[in-house]
Amino acid sequence: MNETLALLQSHRSIRKFTEEAVPQEQLEHWIQAGQAAATSSFIQACTVIQVDQGDQRNVLAHLAADQQYVSEAPVFLVFCADMRRHQEACALHEADMHKGYTEQFLTASLDVGLFAQNVVVAAESEGYGICYIGALRNNIEAVSKLLELPDLVYPVFGLCIGKPAQNPEVKPRLPLSVVLKKNTYTQTGDVEAMARYDAQVQSYYQQRTGNNKAATWTSQIANMLQKEARPHMLRFLRSKGFLEK
Ligand SMILES: Cc1cc2nc3c(=O)[nH]c(=O)nc-3n(C[C@H](O)[C@H](O)[C@H](O)COP(=O)(O)O)c2cc1C
Structure with a gap:
């Protein structure tokens, strides 16, 4: 490298x-x-x-x-x-x-x-x-x-x-097979790869030196995405002249 x-x-x-x-x-x-x-x-x-x-x-x-x-x-x-x-x-x-x-x-x-x-x-x-x-x-x-x-x-x-x-510690990223697709968007193997990744993230969170927590990548994402995401954004951006059309 x-x-x-x-x-x-x-x-x-x-x-x-x-x-x-x-x-x-x-x-x-x-x-x-x-x-x-x-x-x-x-x-x-x-x-x-x-x-x-x-x-x-x-x-x-x-x-x-x-x-x-x-x-x-x-x-x-x-x-x-x-x-x-x-x-x-x-x-x-x-x-x-x-x-x-x-x-x-x-x-x-x-x-x-x-x-x-x-x-x-x-x-x-x-x-x-x-x-x-x-x-x-x-x-x-x-x-x-x-x-x-x-x-x-x-x-x-x-x-x-x-x-x-x-x-x-460096935080592990998604497996390469999930983010790099060849020619078309194939989903084969993604669920299994994400399950393996969840286990890896869980052990990262448990073993890292600061702010230990019991979470996986998918649980963290699910937790975040079931909440509103800064709903004021569109109105604000439009007020500044963005996203009008
Ligand atoms: C656009 C953007 C916004 C972010 N905002 C925050 C933030 O407000 N507070 C924070 O502690 N980390 C923030 N982060 C850091 C991410 O949480 C962090 O990059 C991610 O968890 C991956 O961890 P790593 O950077 O240590 O690899 C942000 C990252 C990006 C790219």
């Missing part, structure tokens, strides 16, 4: 950080690595808001399910899908921008995911740990107000970065 593959396979989310600061120059190199990611039709639809430690960060932590590491991480970034500057590009050329397409929402959100994951890999390659924070979307309207996000910009997730103060 080459160094890059080994690095990717060693990822685990970090939720406890040392107080060691991240040099701004190093962070900016990671952001540039994010910018180097592929981008749908060259739209470059990701904007990153770096939020310093202090009151604003503490409010964000509260809005994101009171996750302490949001306050404590030396770096906290909010990744936004941003179609605002495209409106300006159109205005420059006296073009009337056709807004609100689901396709534009998809491409902008995908751009953010690709950008962010490059930032993550860059940071991890230099010995830092990260944790994505989707819980910002619990209170997406308040988060957007706090960060003064204009129309056509929405916060997709946050990202904590810092030197790890814990060393959690």
